[in-house]
Amino acid sequence: MKSMKQLMKKGLALAPLSLVLLLSGCELAVLDPKGPVAQTQYDLIMYSIIFMLFIVVVVFGAFAFMVIRYRENRPGRKESDYDPHMHGNNLIEIVWTVIPFVIVIALSIPTVDSLFELEKPPEAAAGEEQKEPLVIYATTADWKWFFSYPEENIETVNYLHIPTDRPIEFKLSSADAMTALWIPRLGGQKYNMAGMENTLYLQADEEGVYDGRNSNFNGEGFTKQTFEVYAESEEDYNSWVEETQSSAPELSQEEYDELLKPGLTVEAEYSSTHLEFVDHGTNEGRDYAIERHYDLYGDLMHLYSDQDAEDFMDEENDDDHESSVE
C-alpha cells in the first residue's frame, strides 16, 4: 500500500506536465488560435500555465518529501525527525506569503492589460493599414442564430461569412434567454441578453471554417444551437455578399416572427435584415419575442442526440423556416 501510494503521488506530479507537453502537439480548439483575439488569450493562458506548473511542482515536491520522509515506520527514522512542539516560524511564513503575492501581481498585470486591449478592435499588423471593423448584429432566439449585416443589408441564419484580416464588431443581443457567442478558435465568449447590447471584437487571420456556438445554457435546444463561420478572403467575401444580396429573398416580418418561435431551424439567408422591425438589443425590443410567443416556451421538442434541425423541418413538411412546436 505504502509504495503504491508514493508511486501514485509521483505519477500525479508528472501527469499534468506530461499532458501539457503532449497536448501542445494536438489541436485543442482554445490552444489553436486563428486570430489576434484568440492569440492574445492563448498567450495569457500559456503565460499563466508556467506559473501554475511552478506552483504545482513546488507543492507536489514538498508534499512528496514530507509524506515519504516522515512516515512513522520509514526504515532508518531518527529521533531528530520528530519535533511535536514546533508551532511555526515567522521567516518562512512570511516567505510563503510573499511569493504567492508576487505571483498574483505577475498575473494581474498582463490580465488587466489584455482586458483593456480586448475592448478595442484588434490592431493591424505593423505596416498594414488599420481597417474599419465590419459590423455584424448577432442575435439569438431559442435555439438559433441570426447574423445581420446592416451595411450590406443581408441576414443569415445559423452561419456567417467574414473576411479575414479585418476586425469584426459583433453586436450581441438575444430575443429571449441569455446566451453567449463563442467561436473558440477566434476568441472568447460574451453574453447576448435581451434589452441590451454587448460588443465583442473578433478577427480571423486564416481562411477556414470555424465552429461557433451558443455556450450559455438556455433550455432544451441549447446543445444544437451551433453555427459555422466561413472566414474567407476579401474578394470571396465580397462576392458572397453580392450573391446573397441578389439571389436571397427578403425577410418579411411574418416570416421573422415565425422564426422567433422556440425550436430548431436550418440555415437560411435573406437580402434584408430583421433590424428593420426590431432590435432586440434595445429596451423597446426586449419583450418582442416573449409578447408574441409567450405560450410556446413551455412546449417540449423531445429532442434526442441524433436529431437536428432537419428532423424537425420534415414534420412541418413545408419549406418555410418554421420550427416545430408540438
Place this chain on the structure above:
Amino acid sequence: MQLDEFFVTGEPLIYGGMVSIALVTIAILFILTYFKKWGWLWREWLTTVDHKKIGVMYILSALAMLFRGGVDAMMMRVQLAFPNMNFLNAQHYDEIFTTHGTVMIIFMAMPFLIGLMNIIVPLQIGARDFAFPYLNALSFWSFLFGAMLFNISFVIGGSPDAGWTSYTPLAGAAMSPGPGQNFYLMGLQLSGIGTLATGINLMVTILKMRAPKMKMFQMPIFTWSTLITSFIIVFAFPILTVALALMTLDRIFGAQFFTLTGEGMPMMWANLFWMWGHPEVYIVILPAFGIFSEVICTFARKQLFGYKAMVWAIILIAGLSFLVWVHHFFTMGAGAFVNSVFSISTMLIAVPTGVKIFNWLGTLYKSKIKNTVAMMWALAFIPSFVIGGVTGVMLGMASADYQFHNTYFLVAHFHYVLIAGTVFACFSGLVFWYPKMFGHKLNERIGKWSFWFFVIGFHVCFFPQYFVGLDGMPRRVFTIIPEWMPLNIISTIGAFGMGAGFAIFVFCILYSYRYSEREKSGDSWGDGRTLEWATPTPVPFYNFATLPEIDSQDAYVKLKEEGRTTFEEDKLEPIHMPNNTGQPIIMMGFLFFASFGLVFEWMWMAIAFLIAGLIMMVVRSFDYDEGYHVEVDEIKRIERSARGL
C-alpha cells in the same frame, strides 16, 4: 390538474424510480411496525434536541443525498460517454444536471458538514449542547423537509431544468412554466431557514459556551472554521432568501423583478445569486479546511504549524469571498475596469489559501505520520486541491476566462475543489469521528479500498475534463461530438470508479457495524488532541460531567499530561438539560405542506398550512418548558460505567 399531469409519466427511468421509492418506503414502514419501533423512533430521534443525534440524522440524510446526486452523475456520464447516445434526451438531461448540482451543494455538502459541526463543535469547546437546542432541531427538520420537497419533484410535477444557478429570464414563468422551477425555489427557501438558524446557533454557541477560560485563540481549528463559516452564513443566506422570494413573487404572483417584460432586470438575479453563491462555496470549503487541520495534526502527532496564521487566513478568505462574485459572469460585458478589479480580488484569495497549504506541509515537517484512512483522505486532499486552486486562479484572469467560462474547464475546476476539498473532508471527518459517534471504528482495510477507488476514479474522471474544455466542449450539453469522445470515455470510466468507491464505503459502514470491536476508551485513536476525545465513548447525553479549565491549545494533550479528566467527582453538580419536543418536526411539517401548496399554486393549501405553521410558532412562544436536571448520583453512575471505573 389531471392525475397524469401531477405524476411525471412516460419515462422508464422514472417509473423505476417510483417503484423503488415505493418499495423502500413499504419496507421501512414494515420494519418499524414489525419490530415495534415507532415509539422508539419518535422518542429517541424525531423529537430529540440532542446535538449529537441531530448530527447523526444530518449525516445519514446527506449520505442519502450523496447517493441520489451520484446516481444523477452516473446517468449524465453514461449519456456523455459516446456521441449520439440516446440514454437521456435533452430535457431529461437538463433536469438531471440541475438536480445533481442543487442536491450536491445544498442537500449534500452543507448538511454533511453541518452534521459534523453539530456533533463535534460542542464537544470541542466543552459545551453540553447548542446554545438553542430547540432551534437546532428546527433547523434539521427544515433542511430535511426542504430536501424532500426538492426530491419529490422527480416523481411529482417534474424536476427543475434551468441549472442550479437558475438564471433568469430562463427560469422565469415565461420560459420555465410549471411546478419544476417552483420546487427549486421552495425547496431552497425551506431548507435555507434551517441553514440560517444553524449559522446563528453555532455562532452563539461558540462565542458564549466555551469551557471555562478557553480563549478564542485556544479554540480547535475546526471550531474556528465553523465560527467563521457561521458568519458567512449569516451574511450570505439572507441574500439568497430575498432572491428566492423575489423570483417566487415573479413566478407565482406575477411580479416583474427578473422578467423581460415590464422593465424587469434579469441580470439582477445573476448578481444576487452569486453574491450568495460565491460565499456559499466558501461555506462548504472552510469547514473542510478545519477538518483536514484536525486530522493532519492528530495523525502527524504534532501541533498545527502556524495556528495563528491559519486562523487569520480563514478570516481573510471569508472576507474576500464577499468581494469576488462578479468572476462568475466576467462575460456579461461589465467593462475592462470592473473585470480588472474582480480579477485581482479573485486571485488574491489564492494567497491565504496558499498559506494554508504551506502550513499543512509545515505541520507534516518533522512529524510522525500514521497512515490511517482518515489521514489518507486528508493527504490526498493537498495535491488534488492544489490543482483545483491553480486552475481557479486561471479562471480568475478575466480575459482568459472568456475562453474557459461555461466549459468543461470550469466544470473540472469546481469538482477539483468541491470533491477534493469538501467531499474528501466529509469522508475524512466521518472516518475520524466515527468511533465518537457510533462507538466503533470503521474497518480500515475496506476503508482503504474505498479510498483508492474513489481517489483514483476522481482524477481519472475530472482531469481529462480540463482538456476537453480547452477543446471547446461547453458545460450542460447533453451530447458530444466525436472529437470529444476519447476524453469523455476516460471521464465516464473514472466516474464509475468513484461510484465503486462510494459503494465500498457504504459496505464498510455495514460491515463495521457488525464486526468492528466496540470502543472502550474515549480517545479512540490514542492521539486525540482536542476536548471531544476527553469524553467517554459512547458520549453521555450531557457530554461533560465536569468542565475542565482550559489554558492551552490542544486542550486534551494537556489534560492527558496532567492526568485530568472531564469527570472530577468532587466537583459534580446537577446538570440542566432541555426536554425533547415534537414541535420542530410538526412546525416544519406544516411549512412543508405550505410550500408544496405554493409549488402547485394551490393557494388554499399554502395559506391553510402557513397558518398552521404560525400557530405552532405561537404555541412555542407560550412554551414555558424549563427542561430538567440530571442528578449527581445519576451522573456518577453513567460516568463510572462509561469509563469502566
